Amino acid sequence: MxxxxxxxxxxxxxxxxxxxxxxxxxxxxxxxxxxxxxxxxxxxxxxxxxxxxxxxxxxxxxxxxxxxxxxxxxxxxxxxxxxxxxxxxxxxxxxxxxxxxxxxxxxxxxxxxxxxxxxxxxxxxxxxxxxxxxxxxxxxxxxxxxxxxxxxxxxxxxxxxxxxxxxxxxxxxxxxxxxxxxxxxxxxxxxxxxxxxxxxRLIKDSDEIKTMRRAAEISAQAHVRAMAFTRPGHHEFEIEAELLHEFRRQGAQSVAYGSIVASGPHSCILHHRAGSRPVRDGELVLIDAGCELDGYASDITRTYPANGKFTPAQRAVYDVVVAAQQAAVHATRPGVLLSDPHDAAVRVLAQGMLDLKLVAQSSIDALIESGDYKRFYMHRTGHFLGLDVHDVGDVKTPLAAGMITTIEPGLYIRPADDIPTEFWNIGIRIEDDALLTAADVELLTRGVPVQADAIEGLMRG
Structure with a gap:
């Protein structure tokens, strides 16, 4: 049958x-x-x-x-x-x-x-x-x-x-x-x-480090592509599209988190998602974006001038953030706490706020003790990175070889009566992924420029 x-x-x-x-x-x-x-x-x-x-x-x-x-x-x-x-x-x-x-x-x-x-x-x-x-x-x-x-x-x-x-x-x-x-x-x-x-999970094995190194390379190349593409008149979503295309073109399965593409006043919004706003001449563009590769995250932030040239005020603020990141990098090593690089960055940022006359305090210690610096810098300088973009571990975790963290200071200056107008709507963050080695730290994401002169050179083509 x-x-x-x-x-x-x-x-x-x-x-x-x-x-x-x-x-x-x-x-x-x-x-x-x-x-x-x-x-x-x-x-x-x-x-x-x-x-x-x-x-x-x-x-x-x-x-x-x-x-x-x-x-x-x-x-x-x-x-x-x-x-x-x-x-x-x-x-x-x-x-x-x-x-x-x-x-x-x-x-x-x-x-x-x-x-x-x-x-x-x-x-x-x-x-x-x-x-x-x-x-x-x-x-x-x-x-x-x-x-x-x-x-x-x-x-x-x-x-x-x-x-x-x-x-x-x-x-x-x-x-x-x-x-x-x-x-x-x-x-x-x-x-x-x-x-x-x-x-x-805090200590990455050799396979994890290999994967995260590749994810960092892909993300760095995507940032370079987006930076070179940007011109006044492009919309935030167009710049985001350059990132996403490069992620997928190079084999990443997804984004590690929703990409942040923030122009002009949006650069002072920490988690602004790319919208339909056109980038205007003379403004900054802040991109915080990274791919996910085989489950592992990368996380890069760069800030650059839409027209390829920093204004004097933008450059002054930018150089403060670069110096703060350098101080945090030097403070990142086995044996210290994750909070130590943050403290190092805050001191440099506080000095910058004083030098730029953004605050009224007379000393770094007074500014930090009062907490008034948080008006312009309100987040931590780094977090652990791995299978999650904000990975396991906290600020009291002693750093050790094999850990991967981010180092990401910033300054965000919103319009206000007590702020010189040339500084209005300047939001700058610089972020790299850092692998702790036996005695030092290796930055995995320096495939995209950090120094202002190098950024301007890239955008000139």
């Missing part, structure tokens, strides 16, 4: 599945490194007495109707697995001796959905390609977690970030407790996993 005829989706699916050999499944970006990262995390969990770690990739978020936002896995999930698909889960059972079992749960292959959304990896290839001992269908997730959690002292997971995840953890914990009459001991606590992974 003949069975039902295959649907068009099944025909398409079967034709692709028959051609898709295991070696053709896209490999993870940093495959061998994921195992090493998992091993470091397992060592820490073993030191705490063992347990089961649970991480979620996250779900697709619908933008409107059936149109989702582009999906990107949670950064901790990417760091440990490299797996790119939504709805996935990663599990690691660790005993007190450090023995581990890792499981990747992912969506099954699906004939109909793959016509619309593309080929899925599926459990049959996931373990081999994405650093897990075994892979399972999502339908088996609950049973697998409950089985792995038996006789383990703790769950390790992100807590307080997602209500649905918190509820699911409570469900799993209750299910294990229900097996108590069968002699199974349930975990007695849930430990937040974020801080432990953050400590690892």
């Amino acid at each position: 003949n069975g039902p005829s295959p649907t068009p989706g099944e025909i398409f699916y079967n034709s692709l599945a028959s051609e898709l050999k295991p070696q053709e499944v896209p490999p993870p970006v940093h495959g061998p490194q994921h195992r090493a990262r998992q091993a470091r995390l397992a060592q820490w969990i073993a030191q705490q007495g063992g347990g089961i770690a649970v991480l979620a990739a996250g779900e697709e978020i619908i933008r409107n109707r059936d149109n989702p936002f582009p999906f990107r896995s949670h950064s901790d999930f990417l760091y440990l697995t490299g797996f790119p698909e939504p709805d996935a889960w990663w599990l690691m059972r660790v005993d007190d001796k450090g023995n581990t079992e890792t499981v990747l749960a992912c969506r099954p292959r699906d004939a109909e959905r793959e016509i619309w959304d593309g080929i899925r990896v599926g459990p049959q290839h996931a373990a081999q390609r994405f650093s897990a001992d075994r892979a399972i269908d999502l339908s088996s997730l609950d049973d697998t977690v409950i089985a792995l959690a038996g006789d383990m002292p703790a769950f390790y997971a992100h807590m307080g970030m997602d209500a649905a995840l918190d509820e699911r953890l409570r469900h799993w914990l209750s299910a294990v407790r229900a097996k108590g009459r069968a002699g199974v001991n349930a975990p007695d606590r849930i430990v937040d996993l974020g801080a432990a992974i953050a400590r690892q």
